[in-house]
Amino acid sequence: MARSQYILPVVVVLAGLALSSVFIVDEREKALVLQFGQVKAVKEDPGLAFKVPLIQEVVRYDDRILSLPTQPLEVTPLDDRRLVVDAFARWRITNVIEFREAVGSEGVRAAQVRLDRIINAAIREVMGAVPSTTVLSDDRTALMNRIRDLARREAAALGVEVIDVRLTRTDLPEQNLAATFARMRAEREREAADEIARGGEAAQRVRASADRTVVELTSEARKQAEIARGEADAQRNAIYAEAFGRDPEFFAFTRSLTSYERALKSGNSSIVMQPDSDFFDYLRSDKAE
Template sequence: MKRSAFILPVLVVAVALALSAIFIVDEREKVLVLQFGQVKQVREEPGLGFKIPFIQEVVRYDARILGLQSQPLEVTPLDDRRLVVDAFARWRIVDVVRFREAVGIEGVRAAQGRMERIVNAAIREVLGSVPSGAVLSDDRTALMNRIRDLARREAATLGVEVIDVRLTRTDLPEQNLAATFARMRAEREREAADEIARGGEAAQRVRASADRTVVELVSEARRQAEVIRGEADAERNAIYAEAFGRDPEFFAFTRSLTSYERALRGENSTMVMRPDSEFFNYLRSDRGLHATGPEAAPAPAAPAAAPEAQLTPSVGN
């Protein structure tokens, strides 16, 4: 009984020591076995591992891809326009021994802080060498690749590989937004005013050309009208002259009738003239004053005793 009582605790201690000497490496981990702070083993493959109990310790690190969201960073591009930039980086531990030496016992938390400083420095260096238009454009792939390559070289001393860096936000500072928008608005208004001025100038040229064309067409039309009117007047006068030459008496008669028609309109008009006026030649005689020959009838004589006022007829409607 005494021997059994002694063997049982020994077995328990042996099993405990055996279990404490065994550790499991997960496929998502990288493991270091340390002895008094010195690296004794590096296990990156999943499976079972062994260590010396109570003397060696196991330190585990995440072997997966880790993310880093940087704080908003103010940068000054080549044209001295300040920008606020956010970045997101992807990284992973590739050399766990160097990583341990670089960050110490704080592990990933300390690495995040140092990685953020490395990424921010790369962002400042790359974006400071290009104008703000390139940073604000939609195609920033080349800039992000340059930032990634620069950060990768710096992070190699930590045993870390930078997989990718992406710029998630590139904006102007809040205090500059109003001034920038005002400047952009002023530029667009100036461009609009220039376009309006150019359009007005073009419209004025078109309008002046159209006015000149109208004047030329109207002048040409008037010239042609005057020519046609002159030719028509000449033809009319020729016809009148020919008619007068054929029968002067009939021509005088028709002209007198035309004068009567124009003078004696139904508008209650009044004419005062002498009774022996030539205007009444064809009203006094059936042949006219200019008729010749023995058949010509003498014009009736006016009463001699009548005063001139009494011999003046009033011809009206």
């Protein structure tokens, strides 16, 4: 009876020690077995594992991809326009021993603080080397990849891998919006004025060329017309001279008819002359016969 009183507590203690020496590693985590703060074993495969009770302890770390949103950060691109940037990162623990040595007992919280500094520094470095137009463009994939690669190199010493970095917002500070919009408007107005001036200059050149072409064509047409008119007049005079040379009396007769036509038109001034004047030579009856 006395022995049973002592055996039962011993069995309970031994059972407790046996149970405390067994732990389960979930498939979503990694575990370190520590003894007096020193790493004694790494358990990365899911299932049962063992440790020395009372002496060793188990520290668990999440093996999944973790998210880290950054605080709004003000950066200055290459053209000195200040921008407010928000970003988030995806990361995971790849080496639990290095991770434990880097962050100590604070674990993921300390890692997030240090990663936040690393990512902010990478954002400042990358965006400080490009103009704001590149940062504000629709396609920022190249910028985000550069930030990710830079942060990944710096974070490797923590035993973690930065999988991705994404920029969620890139805006101008509120106090700079009005001034920036005014400057952008002035730049666009100046560009529009330059385009209008260049268009006006081009229009003047086209108009001057057209006017010069019109003058040249008109002058050439007038020249050809004068030549044709002169040739026609010469040909007409030659025909008249030939005709009048053949019959001088006919020439005198036609000239008199022309004079009668011009002198006897209605509305002309009255003239008084003798009937036997030479002007009426061809109107007298003897000449008419």
